[in-house]
Amino acid sequence: AQKITQTQPGMFVQEKEAVTLDCTYDTSDQSYGLFWYKQPSSGEMIFLIYQGSYDEQNATEGRYSLNFQKARKSANLVISASQLGDSAMYFCAMRAVYGNNRLAFGKGNQVVVIP
């Protein structure tokens, strides 16, 4: 079974600063994918970034980057130059390549960006 751990308390971040959200995972699968989703107060789940377990480079998507440390089983999300619109809950998730399509989610990290 896969397990995602996000244990940081709610975070306040100054606008224009960077923030790192921690995510650790536990799996016996060798091939898997890691995802980050954003859920603003309006409630929708927005896909941000994906990292494959065999990808040698850390994934980047605009201001989002994923600090992937496979040996440590961590997949931290870095948001650079925070904006007020980044205030949201952020969820880390993973799914094995082989097997069923079940996406395992963490409990989420709350981020509030302050001006």
Added chain:
Amino acid sequence: DAGVIQSPRHEVTEMGQEVTLRCKPISGHNSLFWYRQTMMRGLELLIYFNNNVPIDDSGMPEDRFSAKMPNASFSTLKIQPSEPRDSAVYFCASSFGTTITPETQYFGPGTRLLVL
């Protein structure tokens, strides 16, 4: 392109009533997922379909819940009879699956269900 479409966006009903949630996946996607989100339990996968066939329904809470996918562009999640503990946000998500990579799931806006 249109994303995943869910209806209704909000539903308030009384205990014992039947509730039907609807989902239209992204065109061309072959997998569809129903999730439930509550404060206590977070995001839970209820059921998922691949090519319109239910693959894993182990997350469906009990017999009061049922899901169908009659074609590639439509799915329903039905609760009958509804109970107050079913109050939650229900998300539908879709993806295009291959056997090579774990595909990204794209979520709909969710249906906020309140059972009184």
